[in-house]
Amino acid sequence: MSETVAPETRTHAPGGAQPRRRERRGLSRKHREWVAAGLFLAPDVVGLLIFVAVPMVLSIALGFFQVSGFGSYTWVGLGNYERMMNDPLFWDSMRITGLYVVVLVPVLFCVSLGLGLLIKQKLPGMAVYRTALFLPYVISLVVVGLLWKFMLDDQVGVVNRALRSLGMEGESWLGDPKFALFSVIAVMVWVMMGYYMIIFLAGLQDIPAEYYEAARIDGAGPWSTFRNITWPLLRPTSFFVLLMSTVAAITGGLDLIFVLTNGGPANGTSLAIFYIYQQAFGFGEYGYASAMGSFLVLIMVAFSAVIFAVTRGGRFDNDS
Structure with a gap:
């Protein structure tokens, strides 16, 4: 046992x-x-x-108050939002912002993608060009604004002097409502294209080289290779660039607008973010500015949700 x-x-x-x-x-x-x-x-x-x-929550809460210059807070409820709905200058700034985004984002996307494809080529000196194209992004927007304000000056600007040397008349690039907004867009593209070029370059380098070798063996040309290989596999990177550039276009550029045009001429470059800045720090309407800022954030959140939904769809298609 x-x-x-x-x-x-x-x-x-x-x-x-x-x-x-x-x-x-x-x-x-x-x-x-x-x-x-x-x-x-x-x-x-x-x-x-x-x-x-914490600042975002305080900003949302501040939108329900009227703040005087002496620091007193008066509860107004939805009064600031009602004022916003009946403010023609605010909706005019939203219209200008929409035009700014619609023009800036596609141009920036195409230029950055083209530069990414160019820099990806194994050509001599590409490292130097890549660094030179990225440098404007690391420069302060105030410095960029001062530089381009001098270059676009009506009388002594380099751009108008070059045009006159070619027998053409110079334009008031920052003083004419027909050109001011598009001049700001051109400067912003010059600033941001190097950053998104690097993002596109990273996405292009993730595509396996075997796909391009197989396409070359099959006799595919450059356009066919781009349409059938590069573009589909670059879709997640493309949606990321679209999302980030759109958010940057809506919320960024305040420094550049302030230095180049100060919202003029005739409020032709007064973006929504600049109008909110004016109301807060120019007129002391902190509650009203907070309400407009909260509304602008809601628009960006809704747009970001749409982009993320489309991005998930693009990744699913690629995975399938």
């Missing part, structure tokens, strides 16, 4: 204890991983809460 019971005791006792010890070690390891992940994420999370989330 002792010989039969002892083996069973030796067999089951260690076997029952070992899984429990492994389970404890597994839980402990998982707990340590969660703690490490939390510590790594903590600085970014705290930064986002302090500098993004």
